[in-house]
Amino acid sequence: MKITIGHFYPDLLNLYGDRGNILAIKKRCEWRGIETEVKEFSIDDEVDFSGLDIVFLGGGSDREQLIVCKRLKEIQKDILDYVQDNGVILAVCGGYQLLGHYYQLEKEKIEGLSVLDIYTIAGQKRLIDNVILETDFGSVAGFENHGGRTYIGDHKPLGKVLYGNGNNGEDGQEGVLYRNVFGTYLHGPILPKNPNLTDELIARALTRKYGTAALSPLDDCIEIQAKEYIIERFLKEKS
Numbered sequence: 001m002k003i004t005i006g007h008f009y010p011d012l013l014n015l016y017g018d019r020g021n022i023l024a025i026k027k028r029c030e031w032r033g034i035e036t037e038v039k040e041f042s043i044d045d046e047v048d049f050s051g052l053d054i055v056f057l058g059g060g061s062d063r064e065q066l067i068v069c070k071r072l073k074e075i076q077k078d079i080l081d082y083v084q085d086n087g088v089i090l091a092v093c094g095g096y097q098l099l100g101h102y103y104q105l106e107k108e109k110i111e112g113l114s115v116l117d118i119y120t121i122a123g124q125k126r127l128i129d130n131v132i133l134e135t136d137f138g139s140v141a142g143f144e145n146h147g148g149r150t151y152i153g154d155h156k157p158l159g160k161v162l163y164g165n166g167n168n169g170e171d172g173q174e175g176v177l178y179r180n181v182f183g184t185y186l187h188g189p190i191l192p193k194n195p196n197l198t199d200e201l202i203a204r205a206l207t208r209k210y211g212t213a214a215l216s217p218l219d220d221c222i223e224i225q226a227k228e229y230i231i232e233r234f235l236k237e238k239s
């Protein structure tokens with residue numbers, strides 16, 4: 001079995017160690033004897049989505065998002081087809097915002113891909129905090145740092161915020177889960193901190209490709225201990 005990961009524009013979208021997400025997917029596959037290949041795309045590269053099993057878009061500054069969004073618009077149809085074909089995507093922060101209709105800045109508008117029926121508006125104050133979520137896949141811990149507030153309408157959120165701000169600091173929701181698309185504000189990077197989520201992505205990619213995904217259990221006791229410590233620390237602080 002083999003998983004091919006498409007890393008989009010790592011030279012432009014890579015904040016707070018987002019690249020660690022690729023390493024987590026690779027490592028957890030390798031530990032189970034699943035082969036991986038990472039294809040890093042630069043902005044001018046042609047992309048054949050039929051060869052990709054997981055697409056990763058990291059976070060970026062507003063300036064970088066403005067550069068990237070023009071190129072993404074050119075390959076919008078291919079990305080929409082990939083999503084409809086149940087392709088797996090993990091999009092973090094700036095990458096997540098780009099999956100929506102737009103990100104409205106004070107003076108400019110960053111056009112998005114409209115993969116998700118969501119939009120983002122720049123707020124006055126940045127939302128910077130640790131974040132704890134309750135999700136369908138168990139607890140998720142991460143770190144957020146964003147100026148944008150995202151409104152997800154009827155979409156299902158990735159999780160309920162137990163600590164932190166999430167999508168907009170108002171509705172207690174974080175991220176979006178749509179088909180096999182995971183959009184989230186969480187850096188950390190999110191996957192090394194949350195092996196449960198990493199395995200969910202791997203399992204979905206394998207199921208789409210091979211029709212089955214029996215992932216052998218790994219010894220995650222160190223990762224789990226680290227996460228439990230963070231959860232306890234911040235939830236205690238809140239109560």
Ligand code: GLN
Pocket residue numbers: 015058059060061062065092093094095145146147148149
């Ligand atoms: N530039 C976006 C914002 O500030 C995304 C930031 C990020 O990716 N961390 O909202």
